[in-house]
Amino acid sequence: MRRVLDTVVGGLLPPLVAVVAAMLATGVLIAAFGGSPGDFLEVIFSVPNDRVLLTIINQSAMLSISGIAAAIGFRMGLFNIGVEGQYIVGSCAGAFFAGSGLVAGPLNILATLVVAAAAGAAYALIAGLLRVYRGVSEVISAIMLNYIALTMAGYLVTNYGQASGYTFTTERLPLDSQPLGFKxxxxxxxxxxxxSSLALILGIGYWFLIARTRFGFELRVTGESATAARASGVNVKRMTLATMALSGAVAGLVWMPAYFGSVHTFGTPENFQAGLGFLGLAVALLGRNRTLGIFFAAALFAFLSGQSNNLQSAGIAKDVIDITQGVTVLAVVVAYEVVGRRRAKTEAERVSRQLDAEREGASA
Amino acid sequence: MRRLSTYGVAIATCGLILSACGTAADNDTDDTEAAPECDPVQIEGDAKVSLAYDVGGRGDQSFNDSAYAGLEKAVAQFGLTDVSEGEAGQDESEDIREERLRNFADSGHNVIVGVGFAYSEAVDTVAPEYPNVAFAVIDGFDPTEDDVNCNVAYLGFAENEGSFLVGAAAALQSETGTIGFVGGVNNTLIQKFEAGYAAGAEAVDPDIEILSTYIEESDPAGFGDPAGGQAAAEGQYGDGADIVFHAAGFSGTGVFDAAVAADKLAIGVDSDQFLTAGPEQAQHIITSMLKRVDTATFGFIESVVNGEPDQGFTTFTLADEGVGYSVSGGFLTPETIAQLEDYKAQIISGDIEVPTEP
Structure with missing residues (x-):
């Protein structure tokens, strides 16, 4: 009973508090600029129409995959801020490959997934190798690599793609490789x-990997304490590289639902949705790196973005959504910290009480 | 047992993907038919106009504001009562853009203008769903050219022609014989500006040196990066250019800052930037290449009100005042203006053909 209560309080309350705090903060901000917080809440909590629901579901799926990519790194103490870059490289490579039609029919889909994941992994390995062999912080190198990825993708598409209007795109996905969606x-x-079903598969795969495999165990141990992990025989260098590669592989897959589902070509900016990689970091933070948490956080973010058009109709700038999302992440980090400290304190008190009782028992 | 159930779930989810294994080719119905003849779109009731802005929205002192000016004029002239506006967000998905247009249509708006070529794909998807709504895309293109939507107008501009004139102006007034061009993003649209600018300058002085820099290769951030614009212009001023023309949207303010710092000159774009820039910057803006988004927006709304909505491609040129140059501030000498008017007449008459690619 106590444990259940603990889980509820420790696991579910912080995100709930965070969301409420974010709504309040956004409301205050809107009021400060002369808007109506009531309108904001009314729009945000209105039921989306069917079309928006579809968008929310599809966006949730991509955000979940991105969140999983970030979480894999987080679990081992790696801040893979390069998810965005790996996402771009994977999408670009995947789209070039799929559009070329080297593999015909539905098999093209599977082959493209492999290519996209491999490209993402390879790109992530650059940061991984720099970290392991040169001690370069993966945060710094990955940020730089993000910029390089976007520019490189633009260069490749401009020079090896085809003109479409004023921009360039990769060749369109052949019709016989376009999977039908769920109507x-x-x-x-x-x-x-x-x-979009990839999100479910990867989510379950992620849970299984972390909770049920030796690799997942070593990954978590390294995340808790690299020294302890090394002492107990874990090859930390190899783990770092493997984790970066895995995180990058998943990041490379983030855009595949949109590519095969609706866009069918790649080209920045019109035929790509930049920024999903960065959002994945926030989703993983909010979801505490747990599969269900990530799904929940992704759905929340997608829901908020989905309502943005209605906000505009109500005369509220859509940018407030960014504020809500930002404050949510910030608040959840604070909330977990508070809960964590409280738990540590109660634990310490419980232990000292128990010790006292034992000492009294001994002296009696 | 537990492990078994785990695998069960995994297999079930794999099935999810497989169930969707049919492909679009299986129910491909629209074989190549001849493009249908287009009848004018019949909108129902009075014109109710919606403007969907590009990133930046109203208040950008440039592209989007210009579209709004066209809307304002139409509201005043035709007494429109029901107008609405929406704005694109940074990094938004295609679905959200489409949803914005559908929202307008569902709320009874029957004239919908997408401001900026980023709406091309979204309009192409949404237009067939609302055959009685007249759509327009400014700077737009048809991504599926063999499948024409009769209720869409693509409003383009002869940016190369306007740029030709400011290129000539730069060459006529340059003292160093070196001029510069700063583009926001290296795409074919912005290359049109560069091509016209270079052609105009070379028409005046075949030996002129033209420096050209693009802020970004493909990232639209190049249109919102004043620091990048400043760095690019600083480099060109340092290399001897005394006049720099920018086609870089909001990044242009950085170009103007560089002009102020180096005490050199600059040329604005889209709207008359002498009027919109700060007082210090304005003293360095000798002219602007005007792209009359307001004219295009107003013209489209007018065509709808008159019962014959524009369809297909319309290009606004020098001939119909769709592009041009500004003279505010009095920096252009009377001789320069006379020369520019001469070029203008030659372009309109077809004696000069301005290239669209550098």
Whole structure:
């Protein structure tokens, strides 16, 4: 009973508090600039129409994958801020490969997933190798690599893609490689993209890997204490490289649902959604690196973004969504810290009480 | 047992993907048919206009504001009562853009203008769903050219022609014989500015040296990066240029800052930037290449009000005042202006053909 209560208080309360705090902060801000917080809350909590629901589901899926990519790094104490860059490189490589039609039909989808994941992993390994063999902080190198990725993708598409309007894109995905989505609303245009189901598969895979495999155990141990891990025979260098590669591979897959589901080509900025990689870091933080938490956080972020058009109709700048999302992440970090300290304190008190009782028992 | 159930779940989810293994080719119905003849779009009731802005929205003192000026003029002239506006966010997904347009249409708006070529794909997707709504995309293109939407107008500009004139102005007034061009993003649209600018300058002085820099290769951040604009312009001033033309949106303010710092000159873009820039910057802006987004927006709304909505591609040129140059501030000498008017007449008459690619 106590444990259940602990889980509820420790696990669920902080995000809830964070969301409420974020809503309040946003409301105060809107009021400060002469808007109506009431309108904001009304729009935010209105039920989205079917089309927006589809968008929310698909965006949740991509955000979840991005969150998983970030969480893999976080669990071992690596701050892979390069998820964004790996996401760009994976998307670009995947789209070039898929559009070339080297593999025909549905098999093209599987092959493209492999290419995208491999490209993301390879790109992540640059930061990993720099860290392991040259001691370069993966945060610094990955930030730089993010910029390089975007510029490089632009260069490749401009020089090896085809003109489309004023921009360039990769060749379009052949029709026979375009999977049909799940048509859950008959009347609404659009569907749940076939590869959005990747999020479920990767989510379960992530949970299994972390909780049920030796690799996952070593990864967590290294995350808790690299020294302890080394002492107990874990090859920390190899773990770092493997974790970066895995994180990058998942990051490389983030955009695949959108690519195969609706966009069918790649080119910045119109035919790509930059920024999903960065959002993944926030999603992982908010979701505490747990599969369910990540799904929840991704859904929340997607939901907020999905409501942004309605906010504009109500005369509220859509940028407030960014504020809400930002404050949510900030608040959740603070909330977990508070809960963590409280728990440590109660634990310490419980132990000292128990010790006191034992001492009294001994002296009696 | 527990392990078994885990695998069960894994297999079930793999099935999810497989169930979607049919592909679009299986139910591909729209084989190559001849493009249908287009009848004018019939909108229902009075014109209710919606403007969907590009990133930056109203208040950018440039592109989006210009579209709004066109809307204002239409509101005043035709007594429009129901207008609405929306704005794109940074890094938003295509779905959200489409949803913005559908929202407008669902709330009864029957004239929808996407401001900026980023709306091309979204309009192409949404337009068929609302055959009685007249759509327009400023700077737009049709991503599916063999499948024409009759209710979409693509409003383009002959930026190369306007740029030709400011290029000529730069060459006429340059003292060093070196001029510069700063583009926001290296795409074919901005290359059109560069091509016209270079052609105009070379028409005046075949030996002129033209420095060209793009802030970003493909990242749209190049249009919102004043520091990048400043660095690019500083480099060109350092290399001897005394006049720099920018086609870089908001990054242009950085170009103007560089002009102030180096005490050199600059040329603005889209709207008359002598009027919108700060007082210190304005003293260095000798002219601006005007791209009359307001004219295009107003013209489209007018065509709808008159019962014959524009369709297909319309290019606004020098001939119909869709592009031009500004003379505010009095920096252009009367001789320069006379020369520019001469070029203008030659372009309109077709004697000069301005290239669109550098």
């Amino acid at each position: 859950i609303f008959a009347d609404a245009p659009g569907d749940v993209w076939a590869l």
